[in-house]
Amino acid sequence: MKFQTLQALLHIEALGSIRAAAQRVNLSQPALTAAIQQLEEELNAPLLVRTKQGASFTEFGRAFLVRARLMVEESRRAREEIEQLRGRWAGSVRFSTSPAVALSLLPPALQDFRRRHPDVQVECRDGLYPGITPALRDGTLDFGLTPVHRQEIEPDLVAEPLLVTEIVIACHRWHPLRQATRLAELADCAWVYSSAPRGPGAIVEEAFARSGLAPPRRGMTCESFLALPAIVAQSDFMATLPRMVFELNAFRAALCEVPIEDELPRPTVHVLRRHDLPLTPAAQDLIAWIRHHAQAGREPAHAPD
Structure with missing residues (x-):
């Protein structure tokens, strides 16, 4: 099982082509094809399906890719760690x-x-x-x-x-509930989540639960913090945002911080x-x-x- 072949498999996944992958690892296409065939013989399983349109992975190949990526990344880290310990x-x-x-x-x-x-x-x-x-x-x-x-x-x-981190509730500056002081006043609003339910971007769920309220109404999920302020600024959605995102986004002038007096969760960022x-x-x-x-x-x- 050669390291160069493992690297090539990752390139095939990214590029969809044995020829392009061979160029990335400085091999000829026939040489890479032979190396993959040798690996398939070692594993006693077909890894690739070859067509005129390119190459795709079999079920065995997709399972092996997970291991191949881990081996390649671990090898990279090991080499880098040794060099860094040497002062390079x-x-x-x-x-x-x-x-x-x-x-x-x-x-x-x-x-x-x-x-x-x-x-x-x-x-x-x-x-x-x-x-x-x-x-x-x-x-x-x-x-x-x-x-x-x-x-x-x-x-x-x-x-x-x-x-x-500090969290604020934001809406567009002319929203009819922009001066609400209690979460209960926002019970009927539609909310933009910045992650799936139970993820950190769904922190409004925790805030509602703490206040004894029914779960908020999720209008949409937007996992882009570049797009989320723009969506809130141009719709009737409510959203929770980290204060830094609220203050520094390009749509700040069109947004309003809702002065909620109920205690909001303060998420801890971890490594x-x-x-x-x-x-x-x-x-x-x-x-x-x-x-x-x-x-x-x-x-x-x-x-x-």
Whole structure:
């Protein structure tokens, strides 16, 4: 089972072509075809279906891809960790972030991290729990910065508290209930959730439950924090937003914070990762900078311990 063949399988999944994948791993197409056939013989199972339109994976192939991706990512991490322990800071850090962190802690943390490690590539994507779980499990992501209830996470993940976020209820500035002070007044409103029910973007459910109210009426789910403020600004939907997203989005002038006096949940953003997957020194250092700015706010940064 050759590492180069495993890499090629991942490229075939992404590109749908053995020829294109062969170019990515610097092999000729016949050589890659022979390597895949050898792997199929080792596994005693067909992995690919080859057609004139390209290549697709069999049921066996799709199952094996999960293992192949994990092996490739683990190999990458192992090489990078050894190099970083030798003082050669390169490689990559891949993570997802919640919008509250992306708009507050992440910019200064990245600036400090890049100053110390300019050769480390940082790959950041939007994402909340539980949507990021598959990418954490298969090694695509090193960690995620996301609100999560620790008691609800799966046993193969570990969550370490990072910061507590403030939530506001938002509507468009001329909404008839824009001056409501009790959640009960909003019982008949339609709400935009920023994640599926029970996810962190459905925090209004928790707020209603605390106030002894029936579950809110979900009008739609929008997992894009870029689009969500625009939708609320141009509709009669209500939504919960992290204060940083509410204050800094492009539609702020068209939005209104509803002055609810009932206590709203304050989600804790955690560093979420696989418990059996050690972080590379670079990933640990980036998390240290993020923690530093969570504790120190916008004060001038010094190197974290």
